[in-house]
Amino acid sequence: MLTMNGTENGSSWHAGEIALQKKAGAADRMSEVGQRVLRNYLLEQHRDFYPQLPFIVLGAVDTAGDVWATLRAAHPGFLHSPDIHTLGVDLDRDPADPIDAGMNDGDAIGMLGIELHTRRRNRLNGTIRRQGSDGFDVTVGQSYGNCPQYIQLRDFEFVRDPSERTDQPALHLAELDGRARDMIKSADTFFVASYVDREDGPREVDVSHRGGRTGFVRIGSDGVLTIPDFAGNRFFNTLGNFLVNPKAGLVFADFDSGGLLQLAGDAEVVLESPEIAAFQGAERLWRFTPRRIVRRSGALPLRWKFRQDGWSPSLLRTGRWEDRGR
Template sequence: MSTETHSATPSPWHAGEIALQQKVGAASRMAEVGGRVLRDHLIEQHRQFYPQLPFIVLGTVDADGNAWATLRANRPGFLQSPDVHTLNVRLRRDLIDPADAGMDDGKAIAMLGIELHTRRRNRLNGTIHRTEQDGFDVCVGQSYGNCPKYIQLRDFEFARDPTKPSGYDPVSFDKLDGRPAEMIAKADTFFVASYVDRDKEGRQIDVSHRGGRPGFVRIGEDDVLTIPDFAGNLFFNTLGNILANPKAGLAFVDFENGDLLQLSGNAEVILESPEIAAFPSAERLWRFRPTRIIFRQAALPLRWRSRGDGPSPIL
């Protein structure tokens, strides 16, 4: 389906996002907000923010159209903005990361810069310019800040040299059982990648944070995940993408030991259902059915420690 609307002034939102904004009666307001906050460049605050980060969340799409979310880490300073339209990323290729297949020159990419110890975050999407295997530039398409809602406070430290591999091979699962099911059942945080192909702008990928109380993601029959959607900024980037294109990728982290679970599959938005009431504070639901399940032991060189005051105060 086309994800464009046709008007004299092109909307910063696509049809899937607008449909959900209309559903909640916020379309007119969000049209004004979008033109103001969705920038085609990095403001100075964000140019200074990215070099502080020890990791970045990435969203990519492989050659088969599968969406993937991943986390990649390096010493702070591996992200630099030489100018307002560019973010330089010093990360080596990692062929055992399924998301790496979408990191070739010219590919669309999404990025989420997030500090778990401050609840600051910035979302960015754009296009990869790669001339070497040890890093790439991202030409900014959209950049915008996000509020600190639903982020659990955690302090980090490096457990090993971030340029060294974990030493473990990835393990593919046919079902969500064993270690993958355990990680999802106790998770209070995960990340989701989604995308649309727009008529004029081309492929636009988004990757975002989702947080809740431990166990807020429920595993049902046939490994279908049911996920509550809480009150947010009304951008509907993730759910709008899913409404237009069901492809999505999820990443769950064990913050204590660096394990990473990556899922790719199909999602759907549930706007009206008696089941919504079973999820406290949920305004709607979405479901995700994985078609690929990849577990990577100690994939991340970082370890995080939850704070006593860490849980989000609005959960």
């Protein structure tokens, strides 16, 4: 049985993360790692990294307490760091995006800077400082690098001016429709947001990358998604958040059409199940039950092309749902 301490005692990690680190036998090592790699400022390399990006992955919490993930794009340079404690974001409001309701002055935000064409990434969380509708600053709470595992290589291009919005309306769905299911079944990549309200500090929102072989996300007959969790950095930011606060926001991108599928709902971490051993490379599973679903065709001005050698080498150690029992 997994237990969580009632207090965080000033640790870099919260109770949910620590519980999973202990389960994995990595708690002592991660205690030292957390003090070393979790920073409340941006390293120079990350201050140089963000202005290169054509898009950013965001996570935020709306007024109903649901967490959403999204992708927003603009020409490189829309992200900039005037000082080590601040990341400036030149993006206007987008009321069609369900995350927008949680991006007001003083709101907590999670950010993932990721280059799909190089596999570089940096995670950041902090607080929005907004004075208008054409952009905002983020005061850095935590910033840290991530390993390049499970990222597929894709090259990007803009197909329209990023300031031009799609004329296709956002569709709010009661359940996953055929197009939504196809996006999930064909995905080798998605992003997931989560959050906790820490006992010893402010709200922390996290948004993370997940990758696997095509179809690594299973859709049950009841619409519940099941996702394998592979070996990683042992931070357990996402799953640790789920233990404390079982809410999640997922976003799937159609890299060919620029469409987004955004889901908000409830998550469950699965540590004991025969399915874990049956899925090659899985160390645990998690399940996601969507309660709110938004499909936005053509939301992004970007298109990506999968490289011929684009599969992550890490995926050679992982299976597929259809391989079980073979």
